[in-house]
Amino acid sequence: MSLPRRITLVVQRYGREVNGGAEQHARWLAERLAASAEVTVLTTCALDYLTWADHYPAGESDIDGVRVCRYPVDAVRDWKRAQRQTRLVVNHHHTLFDESRWVHDQGPFSTPLFEAIRRVYETTDAFIFYTFHYATTAFGLPIVSDKAFLVPTAHDDPFVHMAVFRPLFHLPRGIFYLTEPERRLVQRVTRNGAVANTVTGVGVEPAVGASAARFREKFGLAEPFLLYVGRVDESKNVPELLDFFTRYRQAAGTAPLKLVLIGKANMPLPNHPDIVPLGFLPDADRDDAIAAATLVVLPSLYESLSMITLEAWAGGVPVLVNEQCEVVKYLCRQSNGGLYYRTHDEFTAALRLLLGSEALRWQMGLQGQQFVLRHYRPEVVLRHYTTLLDAAVRARPSSARARQGHEEEAAQ
DSSP states (O other), X not given: OOOOSEEEEEOSOOSTTOXXXXXXXXXXXXXHHTTTSEEEEEEESBOOTTTXXXXXXXXXXXXXXXXXXXXXXSSOOOHHHHHHHHHHHHHSOOOHHHHHHHHHHHSOOOHHHHHHHHHTTTTOSEEEEEOTTSHHHHTTGGGGGGGEEEEOOOOSSGGGGOGGGGGGGGSSSEEEESSHHHHHHHHHHHOOTTSOEEEOOOOOOOOTTOOHHHHHHHHTOOSOEEEEESOBSGGGTHHHHHHHHHHHHHHHTTOOOEEEEESOBOSOOOOOXXXXXXXXXXXXXXXXXXXXOSEEEEOOSOOSSOHHHHHHHHTTOOEEEETTOHHHHHHHHHHXXXXXXXXXXXXXXXXXXXXXXXXXXXXXHHHHHHHHHHHOOHHHHHXXXXXXXXXXXXXXXXXXXXXXXXXXXXXX
């Protein structure tokens, strides 16, 4: 068993500064596949996911040993207009054309990137596309479907139920799901059980040299704190977290507790003495923050996995997550590495229980750590990718006929 020699990853954004779970996973996979294969990443010049505005220069660069080719987007996204379009396809009667237009306009749409996918078809053994609902995948994967693999990063939001995406889940040679609940969801909604697939997860390694003391000294944090890492915006349910936390602090009196937010803020934040927004931080500071945290909290309603949950457990830190997010609830039940809540009262009760018992926090952190070591060691995850890639590439018809037939189908 071996990897295909030449692998191309296609992802909406790529870079050390990019704050997003799918993009972080793409970086992790690209860097590790590059040890055994010729890996190229095709991506846009965007950094900001709200506008997709070009940030990085177009062209080729090397990022941590991976060849990265960036292409400009055709148009900047008007976020307010995009929100109106989303409300139309989610909340109102609409047509398949409305959905197709939504996918195009949501972006990031890059004609030069799609042209690059076509150019490298003959010299690429396998394409791996990230995130089903972005234009880079929705329009890029059908171009090369006979060599394509999909990492959908799907969760039970309105987008996975859109009719426009159902054919996409039947096109690739194989699908890499991040969790069993994600696989069950996609197969139930799209009826694509005949497509080769596996549940991979994402490799997690304990942070080497992480220092809780260094983080506390650098950012002046002496008190216990809850840690949130991710996009600070409405789509991650951060407003509810802020509301629950401030109400908890009001009821808790003078008990010292902070809420530390790491990630770019795309929403107004309250001027509260116990809420500490630090913005985007380098990986080393982020690792130190996890080591220093009393708990890691995840308010999101929709996740296909949750890197921060696994990273917290790798560091022996328990988590408090939203029960309405099926995936992280599943992970908590499988690992016994954290608690989950739905309402403010449940949030408060869980927080008081965890903050009141260092022994319980230690036990849950240890159970989470053991769970990660069993299921998310890098060599375990890479074996899942290698097995499916090798089997699907070996079974693929190796002739120009496959390419010709595919292009004829795509043109219809």
